[in-house]
Amino acid sequence: MRYFRTAGDDGPHVIVARDETHYDLTAGPDRISSVYELAAAARLTGETIDEVTGELLADAPTVDTVDDPLPPYEIEEAWAAGVTYAISEQAREEESSMADVYLRVFDHERPELFFKATGRRLVGPNDAVGIRADSTWDVPEPELAVVLWRGEPIGYTIGNDMSSRSIEGENPLYLPQAKVYDRCCAVGPCLASADEIGDPHELVMSMQIRRDDEVVFDDETNTDQMVRTCEELTSYLTRHNDLPDRTVLLTGTSLVPPESFTLHPGDTVDITIENIGTLSNHVVEV
Ligand code: DO4
Ligand code: MG
Helix, strand or coil, rough: EEEEEEEECCCEEEEEEEEEEECCCCCCCCCCCCHHHHHHHHHHHHHHHHHHHHCHHCCCCCCCCCCCCCCCCCCCCCEEEEEECHHHHHHHHHHHHCCCCHHHHHCCCCCEEEEEEEEHEECCCCCCCECCCCCCCCCEEEEEEEEEEECCEEEEEEEEEEEEEHHHHHHHHHHHHHHHHCEEEEEEEEECCCCHHHCCCCCCCEEEEEECCCCEEEEEEEEEHCCHHHHHHHHHCCCCCCCCCEEEEEEECCCCCCCCCHHHHHHEEEEEECCCCEEEEEEEEC
């Protein structure tokens, strides 16, 4: 099932999509206010989130659409993995004045993991993502993201790891400035459960960028090209690192626009991942 968070008149609602039907769990008798309540119940009973939810659907009212999706899950921190696909490693070697650091992480046991955003810097669906005013070369990075609750995966979503290639390319030690700034990361539009997703390492992922109603980038890939697994990345992230309860881990990019491409304010970025949906954001300068 897919779990959305929407703005209701009386506060956020949890809307669950099963097949083509949407159920409002917050308007049901159990008044579920967050997907983490379902995760807590599932951990207690040893069931999956979908099994817990399945028992609530009969009494929950249905709704026609998911209006006003909010940043889905009140994330406190976002982390990201890098150079988990060959194309990302090649692009970084080409842009960087110190190319071999990327190769050294691509084929070594320990993955590259970096801090990406606090909750305040994250945006949700249909909100604006940022490009830095002091950067000259900016790209979105479409990535499958693992949603963690108390250090354990509870589902998947889509992440956009907005990046300044000019700043990162100048010196790898500038990575935090290339990656962490206002509106540097988008997540959404929903949390897809493990049962909904199937194999996370076999999902079609595409990105389309539009400028003045014209498509300026359109490509697709598959998560089967990833050289790491979500389990491996999660395991490294959670070692000796007491994460906040609500964390998301982006797993790296495999769609890299050509070197001649940079984002402009006003562009729209649509990222689609099979079995999750589409995360759409417009671009502003920050
Ligand atoms: O090494 C820099 C960042 C890499 C990254 O963000 C990615 O591969 O997605
Ligand atoms: Mg990335």
